[in-house]
Amino acid sequence: MRNIILSPHYDDAVFSCFSKLNDPKTLVINLFTGIPNKNKYTLWDLICGQPNSNKMMLKRKKENALVLNKLECYYLDLDFLDNQYEKNIDTNLILKTLLSKLKKGDIIYAPMAESKIYKHPDHLTTNQIARKLSKLGYEVYFYADLPYMKIHHSRANVKLDKLETRAKLKYAKQYKSQYKATNITSLGILNRSIKSGLERIEEISK
Numbered sequence: 001m002r003n004i005i006l007s008p009h010y011d012d013a014v015f016s017c018f019s020k021l022n023d024p025k026t027l028v029i030n031l032f033t034g035i036p037n038k039n040k041y042t043l044w045d046l047i048c049g050q051p052n053s054n055k056m057m058l059k060r061k062k063e064n065a066l067v068l069n070k071l072e073c074y075y076l077d078l079d080f081l082d083n084q085y086e087k088n089i090d091t092n093l094i095l096k097t098l099l100s101k102l103k104k105g106d107i108i109y110a111p112m113a114e115s116k117i118y119k120h121p122d123h124l125t126t127n128q129i130a131r132k133l134s135k136l137g138y139e140v141y142f143y144a145d146l147p148y149m150k151i152h153h154s155r156a157n158v159k160l161d162k163l164e165t166r167a168k169l170k171y172a173k174q175y176k177s178q179y180k181a182t183n184i185t186s187l188g189i190l191n192r193s194i195k196s197g198l199e200r201i202e203e204i205s206k
Helices: 012-016 043-047 053-068 091-101 121-135 162-173 176-185 189-196
Strands: 003-007 026-030 074-077 107-111 139-143 201-203
Touching (some): 003 121, 043 176, 107 121, 121 139, 162 176, 162 189, 176 189
Parallel strands (some): 003 026, 003 107, 026 074, 107 139
C-alpha cells in the first residue's frame, strides 16, 4: 500500500503535504511538469526571474530533484503542460495516464482547491481527477493547498514538530524559482503557513 501525492506542480507536495513525504511508501506524482518550447514566455516566469519558460521549467525540474532526492519518498513526472502554457487540458488523458501508474490499494492525496480568493486551474483539474479516482474505488484524501488556502488552527489536523517544521521550511525554500515570488504575491501567507507547522488533510466527501 502506497501513499500517492498528486502534486499539480513541483512545489505543491512540499508546501502542502510535507507530513507524508519522508516515507519510502510515498510516491509523489507531479502532473503539470512538461517542458514548453524554447519560444514560450509568460508573466509568471518573468516574475520568478526567468522569462524564458523552457529554461524556467528545466530549472524547476532540477530544484525538485534536489529536494525530493533528499527525502525518503520517490517521485514521477507526468509531463503535462502547466496551465500558463496550455489551456486545453484533456482530463481524461491525464486520468488514463494516472491509472496506468497506480496500483490496487494506493491511497490518493490531492489538493482541496477550495480557496475563496483564487483556485489555480491546475489544482482544480487535479482535484477533479482525484474525485474520479474515488468513484473508481480508490481511497482519496484532500490536503489544503498553500498558499491559496489559509490553514486555521481550528481546522488543522496535522501539526509538525519543531524539527519537521524547520525541515519543511528549508526544503520549501529550495524551490528558489517559486518560493520568493509565491510568498510575495500571497502577501506572506506561504511563509507564515509553513512556519506554523500546520497542515490539513481530510477524507474526500462522497
